[in-house]
Amino acid sequence: GAVVSQHPSWVICKSGTSVKIECRSLDFQATTMFWYRQFPKQSLMLMATSNEGSKATYEQGVEKDKFLINHASLTLSTLTVTSAHPEDSSFYICSATTSVLFGDTQYFGPGTRLTVL
Amino acid sequence: GIQVEQSPPDLILQEGANSTLRCNFSDSVNNLQWFHQNPWGQLINLFYIPSGTKQNGRLSATTVATERYSLLYISSSQTTDSGVYFCAVVDRFGNEKLTFGTGTRLTIIP
Numbered sequence: 001g002a003v004v005s006q007h008p009s010w011v012i013c014k015s016g017t018s019v020k021i022e023c024r025s026l027d028f029q030a031t032t033m034f035w036y037r038q039f040p041k042q043s044l045m046l047m048a049t050s051n052e053g054s055k056a057t058y059e060q061g062v063e064k065d066k067f068l069i070n071h072a073s074l075t076l077s078t079l080t081v082t083s084a085h086p087e088d089s090s091f092y093i094c095s096a097t098t099s100v101l102f103g104d105t106q107y108f109g110p111g112t113r114l115t116v117l
Numbered sequence: 118g119i120q121v122e123q124s125p126p127d128l129i130l131q132e133g134a135n136s137t138l139r140c141n142f143s144d145s146v147n148n149l150q151w152f153h154q155n156p157w158g159q160l161i162n163l164f165y166i167p168s169g170t171k172q173n174g175r176l177s178a179t180t181v182a183t184e185r186y187s188l189l190y191i192s193s194s195q196t197t198d199s200g201v202y203f204c205a206v207v208d209r210f211g212n213e214k215l216t217f218g219t220g221t222r223l224t225i226i227p
Contacts, residue, residue: 032213034214034215038158041222043203043217043218043219043220044160044203044205044217045217046214046215046216049213049214091158093158093160095160095215097213099213103148103165104147104148104207104213105148105150105162105165106150106215107162108152108159108160108162110157110158110159111158111159113158
């Protein structure tokens with residue numbers, strides 16, 4: 001149980017284009033999803049918290065107009081990197097939880113590696 | 118915000134060896150989790166352990182909340198144990214947000 005998927009696994013795009021990453025909870029309904037970013041050989045940094053049906057809460061220093069998050073249903077959240085630039089190249093990881101089942105334990109997707117040329 | 122430091126940053130061991138990884142945190146926590154990030158980037162939940170001791174096969178973990186540290190023990194290491202180990206905490210304000218530690222990169226040599 002508690003499986004989270006991400007799509008795509010990796011993406012290469014040209015500078016200036018937008019990229020959408022999907023995060024799905026496959027076997028449970030997730031009241032809360034989180035988006036993290038990880039640079040090579042570094043730790044995970046939380047970007048935003050997403051609750052179904054409401055606006056995402058962004059961490060300090062994260063541009064909400066650049067990283068658009070939509071939590072449209074209890075099993076799907078999307079992260080859109082708008083007008084991507086090479087400095088946005090990174091490993092993006094989502095996690096999901098539902099307090100009724102898991103308390104505050106988070107379950108993580110396999111990540112999406114974004115390369116912007 | 119809460120600070121989470123892990124030690125050692127890097128560890129290289131022979132297959133079969135035992136190891137102890139440490140996680141220190143700067144404030145009281147409501148939640149502490151240990152994860153293994155495999156070479157493909159997948160984070161695997163190892164333990165949910167805000168206090169006390171737990172064991173799962175060759176792995177065990179102990180959190181001493183009053184002294185603000187947690188330890189992860191790996192016994193009889195295998196090459197598949199290689200990767201990065203993270204601890205992550207939810208601070209005492211209980212806002213669900215995980216703060217990740219600096220990580221320990223473990224390499225097991227055959």
